[in-house]
Amino acid sequence: MLKDIQSLKDKGDYSSISNLIPYTRVIGLQCAVEDGAMVTRLRHQDSNIGNYQMAVLHGGTVAALLEHAAIFQLLFELDIKAIPRIINISVDYLRPCRAMDTQASAVLVKQGQRIANVRVQAWQSDPAKPVATAHAHFLLS
């Protein structure tokens, strides 16, 4: 697996690294490098609905998107071979996440010796109107 990640990283194939993770298929998470930046998407599927009265996504799937986007930003930006381990995440839900694709991008705020601090934002139709934001810490080694 570490060998797989390294060889896929060398090829810039982050999509295939993401697809190695079984849970990504359950909720429809996809990662790709677009215009030099890592983009993570949560593809809409009806099984991700949490509030069927309003047809909005389950907050847990949005938290999963934010966490996945943070992990892939770290894999993309840093010279690491293993999937970083999450220490904690704080998610703010800003707007209802409608039954449609959701996109997230992350920023590495600080990289320490062992810890990384990451901020993440998720949006749907308008990047200026985020549906959720998060900050998280990861263990790098």
Add this chain to the structure above:
Amino acid sequence: MPETADLKQLADMFSQIPHCREMGIEITALATGRTSMRLDYHERLAGNPETGVVHGGVISTLLDTVAGLTAMSAVSPTTPVATLDLRIDYLKPARPGDAIFADADCFRLSSSVAFVRATAHHGDNTDPIAHCIATFMLNAAGFTSAGQGTS
């Protein structure tokens, strides 16, 4: 004393949530302001294919679910509930193969906000996998146990 939730109605509503069905999340105990749930392990939930440890999103989903239902159990059936924020500390990796349990309690209810804490564990809640604090907005757009949500 505010009107409290109809727990049977709340459990019926829960059983219809598409993503909870997809994940196999079950209620094991439901009382006013206090809820417990269970999620069985499955390989498809792995976040690390090498170790089989579940993705953090699985824990987030279980904790958001148990905390949200706990907030709803503490208010009237017609009060809409929406998640404001969710903070999770991942205390140690979940054990691959083992069911994950979660317990939540609403420790403060104001007129507009419900404050809930929750833990995820493998059967002993004094030895948690994850700890969570969540706050829920009441009476805004949100989910109700009595049927139609408001937006």
